Amino acid sequence: MNKNRMIVLENVTKSYGEKAALQGISFDVENGELCVLIGPSGCGKSTTLKLINRMLEPDGGEILIEGRSVRDFKPELLRRKIGYVIQSIGLFPHMKVSQNIAVVPSLLKWERKRIGERVDYLLELVGLDPAIYRDKYPNELSGGEAQRIGVARALASDPPLLLMDEPFGAVDPLNREILQVEFLKIQRKLKKTVILVTHDLDEAIKLADKIVIMDMGRIVQIGQPENILSKPANSFVRNFVGTDRAIKRLSRFQVADYMNRASSTTIRRLKESNYKEAASRRESRFLWITDEMGILTGWIDFKNFKESDRLEEGITHVDPSNFAVRAEFTLKESLSRMLSQGVRSLPVTDEKNRLIGEINLSTIEKLTELEE
């Protein structure tokens, strides 16, 4: 048996009375891998998760965790080793945030001091100030905060495996994206084995190392997000990923990996030089303008700029925080910003709005050319 395989499902079946919910599914998840289960409502995603932590028992097949059948463990003890997050979170309303997070450690009889330290560490990990949040009750939290506590609670005993059933499903789209990015950061740091259920293909593409697409209790395709998008196994998957799958693929890519060097100058230097000098400094159509600190203030488009024009009149001034993209943005976000601004090139800035590069539409276009 391959040691790297944290979870193995072999031909697992499950029925609720007459209704067959899972008709023989097999897949495995490697150590440290983030596997996303996706598919239409009722296809058996939640059932699959509940079989893994024995909230349900399968009718047939085998489920192995680190090479051992889940049946070898007492259900309660098994569950304490598996983090579990559900869409509605299910925080205990009569317990403070700290007590909610401490649930599994106290079931495992950790020392009080160790629990307290762990709670503070986890609150910080999910981006909440322990001093403020420790003593709050769940009904004093926003949806996004509650969701973070749900994740912290699942991570409390540092389990190697996390099961997440639509963990970001209940928050609004903007907060969902923030939570996804934060969760990815946490995941890169902790390298847990994660099985995450979602309805949202964009979420799957953004987060997954591996996607398992399910339909009516069967697995339709397993693969890396790129492969699923570029080589849908059949018409079901093709319909499921939709016609804009080329664009969806872009959320796998970060600006940082595709940006080019940007040519820039300051206004002062621009005023001191003539057209020829300015033109020679550029590497593309655009010459970005920054202030003395390197903060982006505008640009000159050499396509509409003639030798006879006065330099200052050629400058388009912009608010960098609205116009530029950041290195950690995805190409999908960059593309939609380009389309909405009607430009073919965007400056890339750091958190202080200093210019660090540019991203071009032509680069993005090349990535979307997929073989059918």
Added chain:
Amino acid sequence: MRRMRYLGWISVSIQIVLFSIIILHMKLWESFLGFIFGREEDIIYPRAPLSILVGEHLFLVIVSTLLALIAGTLLGIYVTRPRGRDFLTIVNDVTAIGQTFPPVAVLALAVPIVGFGAKPTILALFLYSILPILRNTVTGLENIPPDIRESAIGMGFTGLQRLLRVELPIALPVIMAGIRISFVINIGTATIGAVVGAGGLGTPIISGLVRNNPSFVLEGALVSAFLAIIADQFLAQIERAMRAPYERALSS
């Protein structure tokens, strides 16, 4: 909101103090009832002071409610567990029928078995107060949101841990409301205990009826009414305090 709760406790405390004063100073009663009925003899039930009667009365009510609390919650817990769920409807029906039984009839049936005095009265009150406690226990436990139950199971609580650490604490205010209802009803109903010699505030009432003396009746009835009002507020206050932690944010 916090202020309101604070005021609630103060108001209940004041009522308890006032109540103690009026039952400990029989002279107050004598002049009050004397004023109402316009005479000076045979105003106050002579055999026992109010403080003793109230004590006996509370004894009957507290013992029977405590017994009903133990039986009602245990039964309520049992019929909401997977093992006992089959009995849920039966238990509900039987206790509902139990409540339609007049307490006097329970007394009449119980006396030949357990004799006169406090015992048959406590038995009747006990049977009477199981229903509200049982019903509220079942409601409280059944109304635990399914996602809370699911996450508790998913975290690895055993059945008993889940009951003690999650389900009962969440259901507690609802159970407490059942206790309050039982207790308050029992204060009124306990007056019939006097018929079988259980003592309590029913004694002056019965004696007044027998001797055709409305002043005795009013003495017993007024005090038991006051007692019920105060007990109701006191227990409501406890109930509110139990809800407080997680309703804090909603109401502030």
